Amino acid sequence: PTTVYLKDYTPFGFTLESVHLTFDLAPETTRVKSRVLFRPDLSAPGRKFFLHGEQLKLLSAAIDGKPVTPVITPEGLTCQVPDKPFEWTCEVEIAPAKNTALEGLYMSNGMYCTQCEAEGFRKITYYPDRPDVMSTFTVRINGDLPVLLSNGNAEGKGDDWAEWHDPWPKPSYLFALVAGDLVAHPGSFTTCSGREVELNLWVRPGDEGKCAFGMEALKKSMKWDEEVYGREYDLDIFNIVAVDDFNMGAMENKGLNIFNSSAVLASPETSTDMNFERIEAIIAHEYFHNWTGNRITCRDWFQLCLKEGLTVFRDSQFTSDMRSAAVKRIGDVIDLRARQFPEDNGPLAHPVRPESFQEINNFYTATVYEKGAEVIGMLKRLVGDEAYAEALDLYFARHDGQACTIEDWLKVFEDVTGRDLGQFKRWYQQAGTPRLKVEESWEDGTLRLTFTQSTPPSAATPAPLPQVIPVAVGLIGPNGDELRETEVLEMTKATQTFEFSGFPTRPHASILRGFSAPVILERDLSTEERAFFLAHDTDPFCRWEAGRALALDTLNAMALRGAAPDAHYLDGMIAVLRDDALDPAYRALMLGLPGQSELAAAQAEAGHTPDPDAIWTASETLRQTLATRAGDLLPKIYAAAQVDDPYQPDAEQSGKRALAGAVLSLMSRLDGGTTASVQYARADNMTLKLSALACLLRAGKGANDVAAFYEEWRDDRLVIDKWFMLQVAEAPPAKAVETVKTLVQHPDFNWKNPNRFRAVLGAFTGHHAGFHRKDGAGYELLADWLIKLDPVNPQTTARMCSAFQTWRRYDTDRQALIRAQLDRIAATPGLSRDTTEMITRIQG
Numbered sequence: 001p002t003t004v005y006l007k008d009y010t011p012f013g014f015t016l017e018s019v020h021l022t023f024d025l026a027p028e029t030t031r032v033k034s035r036v037l038f039r040p041d042l043s044a045p046g047r048k049f050f051l052h053g054e055q056l057k058l059l060s061a062a063i064d065g066k067p068v069t070p071v072i073t074p075e076g077l078t079c080q081v082p083d084k085p086f087e088w089t090c091e092v093e094i095a096p097a098k099n100t101a102l103e104g105l106y107m108s109n110g111m112y113c114t115q116c117e118a119e120g121f122r123k124i125t126y127y128p129d130r131p132d133v134m135s136t137f138t139v140r141i142n143g144d145l146p147v148l149l150s151n152g153n154a155e156g157k158g159d160d161w162a163e164w165h166d167p168w169p170k171p172s173y174l175f176a177l178v179a180g181d182l183v184a185h186p187g188s189f190t191t192c193s194g195r196e197v198e199l200n201l202w203v204r205p206g207d208e209g210k211c212a213f214g215m216e217a218l219k220k221s222m223k224w225d226e227e228v229y230g231r232e233y234d235l236d237i238f239n240i241v242a243v244d245d246f247n248m249g250a251m252e253n254k255g256l257n258i259f260n261s262s263a264v265l266a267s268p269e270t271s272t273d274m275n276f277e278r279i280e281a282i283i284a285h286e287y288f289h290n291w292t293g294n295r296i297t298c299r300d301w302f303q304l305c306l307k308e309g310l311t312v313f314r315d316s317q318f319t320s321d322m323r324s325a326a327v328k329r330i331g332d333v334i335d336l337r338a339r340q341f342p343e344d345n346g347p348l349a350h351p352v353r354p355e356s357f358q359e360i361n362n363f364y365t366a367t368v369y370e371k372g373a374e375v376i377g378m379l380k381r382l383v384g385d386e387a388y389a390e391a392l393d394l395y396f397a398r399h400d401g402q403a404c405t406i407e408d409w410l411k412v413f414e415d416v417t418g419r420d421l422g423q424f425k426r427w428y429q430q431a432g433t434p435r436l437k438v439e440e441s442w443e444d445g446t447l448r449l450t451f452t453q454s455t456p457p458s459a460a461t462p463a464p465l466p467q468v469i470p471v472a473v474g475l476i477g478p479n480g481d482e483l484r485e486t487e488v489l490e491m492t493k494a495t496q497t498f499e500f501s502g503f504p505t506r507p508h509a510s511i512l513r514g515f516s517a518p519v520i521l522e523r524d525l526s527t528e529e530r531a532f533f534l535a536h537d538t539d540p541f542c543r544w545e546a547g548r549a550l551a552l553d554t555l556n557a558m559a560l561r562g563a564a565p566d567a568h569y570l571d572g573m574i575a576v577l578r579d580d581a582l583d584p585a586y587r588a589l590m591l592g593l594p595g596q597s598e599l600a601a602a603q604a605e606a607g608h609t610p611d612p613d614a615i616w617t618a619s620e621t622l623r624q625t626l627a628t629r630a631g632d633l634l635p636k637i638y639a640a641a642q643v644d645d646p647y648q649p650d651a652e653q654s655g656k657r658a659l660a661g662a663v664l665s666l667m668s669r670l671d672g673g674t675t676a677s678v679q680y681a682r683a684d685n686m687t688l689k690l691s692a693l694a695c696l697l698r699a700g701k702g703a704n705d706v707a708a709f710y711e712e713w714r715d716d717r718l719v720i721d722k723w724f725m726l727q728v729a730e731a732p733p734a735k736a737v738e739t740v741k742t743l744v745q746h747p748d749f750n751w752k753n754p755n756r757f758r759a760v761l762g763a764f765t766g767h768h769a770g771f772h773r774k775d776g777a778g779y780e781l782l783a784d785w786l787i788k789l790d791p792v793n794p795q796t797t798a799r800m801c802s803a804f805q806t807w808r809r810y811d812t813d814r815q816a817l818i819r820a821q822l823d824r825i826a827a828t829p830g831l832s833r834d835t836t837e838m839i840t841r842i843q844g
């Protein structure tokens, strides 16, 4: 496979004046005609007329009406073209019904749909399929189907055709087409300048009742982007379509967003509070792309974080405004540590802006998205809110309609603030999570904090240099009072000391408030000191973090040395449980334990070899001990956290249900599931149903309810995904492999559907002790399924390979077992480029 490098970027050498496409839809023989006006850029002498195209049957091609015979390779075609503007026409045939990879034009439940990001358009027709080539599109769809959609505004339609025109120049990855038997949930939005926009959420008949929440989320997003970023919508119509077979969450195609149905359809009976929150965020995310991604796009795919980091940052601001900022921040940190840290500290480590790739689909990663968003958060913290707003205004004004780079992005901040962001740019260029060590000293009324940063070298970044690290620090007195305003220390060197003077007694330093930088903080604190922060820190993140650190320490001591559960942790949690003044959602987060994979990472970081069974046992023991200690307290808190009002998926009610769920899971360890049974029987919403069913399964009592649940919901794909997922997640470690082996025999295990595949195999890779079974049966099972899925859907296969990325953490026996599976996958004849690249990188 060939490797593409950032440094090799060259412009296309032709401008596209316009694009006309005509689709004659048929499942196995769709015809696509294209007519494109090319104008050669005469100042680009080395220009080469190369059009991408894969798996296409070329029927005819012509330049200015004269037939031509291009040279065709598996990647595309080349052709002699004139040194003056010309019209390229061609016709190809494709087979959407045979497209199981779900890239390009494919079919899902009898409906035609597309996914073109990153490089799917080349499976639709021959075209310069690169994000820096932008043009206006006019699309004619011929097909005998009730609904025919494409980007932009509707130009006309008849019984079996429709025409669409998108006036905004766009790259091909934002092209979309949808055709099928769909119904609309309609809505409308009046923009800040008074334009009426028609809104539609298109779904399959039967799903009409699951649209209202998504539609409201869309309107809120449109309003928020006007108010906070000054961004107005720019077409007469905005369509969202729900699709069951989709590799990702959703896609921001201009004026025609396509969503995985799991990321848009919701109702109280079928969706959990977490589903609702995620849907609200994804709708916002895709909508926000209209400006950060579509109006201003990426010059090449190395710049993916330009649109994704910024858009994730924007959607997290939106969620913070709609719900609780503290809860959102903590949730984001949990997610970053669970998904991005392992990537950044293993064989798949890459910079936020990678410098090479073989398959770009493999770089839609937590590093590009979530670390990319963290980098923007740091930038905002460093320059301040006002300068951030000014820089964004300049970014939109200066680059509207362009395909840009990280250099363009940083330049607007430099121009607005006069700062040199040369060193800050390393956040985009260097892989690896910086370790930030802090040492404290106290003398004559002065507290000195000495920070030392170091980033472990990786294949992607063999010699990391010091980065700019904003460290938010607060100082707290012995009673918990704030002694001074939180200050953002700006660390730029490898080692740096900051002084705080004039205190009669030694203050407590609350460090990395709000998780002000995506680093691993190394700080030797006594258990007493952590307990102090857990009780007194006024920064919600640091307070939560203190509890987390206590949990981590005690779990590691239990797993590694057979220690008893730490009293400070238990006392601290009892105090949290009792503290009615705390937001229930926050209390629920406090009660959560670090993930078992996170514990394994922490042990490996400290030079130990993690034992998945010991980690599982320690986690169970600690939960059981906390439940016993809390005892009588639990039913009272559970009762207080009940919601009497009709179900709403808002922050307030969700927070109460989250707390009730956390408490129920403790109670079930004492009452054997009695309370959970009652909750399960009474629940009128999926959040309460699922939290109860999980407790019953853990108590070994859920078999009948699981069977009844299936009968009740067998016609609802999204609920059945949950049914599969829950059984895997709640299986005891020794039974996880067998549970998966049984579930894949189920007639509803449609493994070609990415959601269903992930519900079973994805949940399995998240079951730390089950997946890492000592005899390697888990590794073999996953490898079997990856080998089976790869020829059908390389993208989803490649993504799931990352379950193996942490293999060097474990003992030599497990390493050998995993290595054998990696070798077996790598040796599979015809393995896709996607999976080959992932496995090769993981092998290291």
Ligand code: DPP
Pocket (backbone or CB within 6 Å): 117, 248, 249, 250, 251, 252, 285, 286, 308, 364
């Ligand atoms: N561009 C898409 C998104 O992140 C990727 N599927 O929203």
Ligand code: ZN
Pocket (backbone or CB within 6 Å): 285, 289, 307, 308, 311
């Ligand atoms: Zn995105």
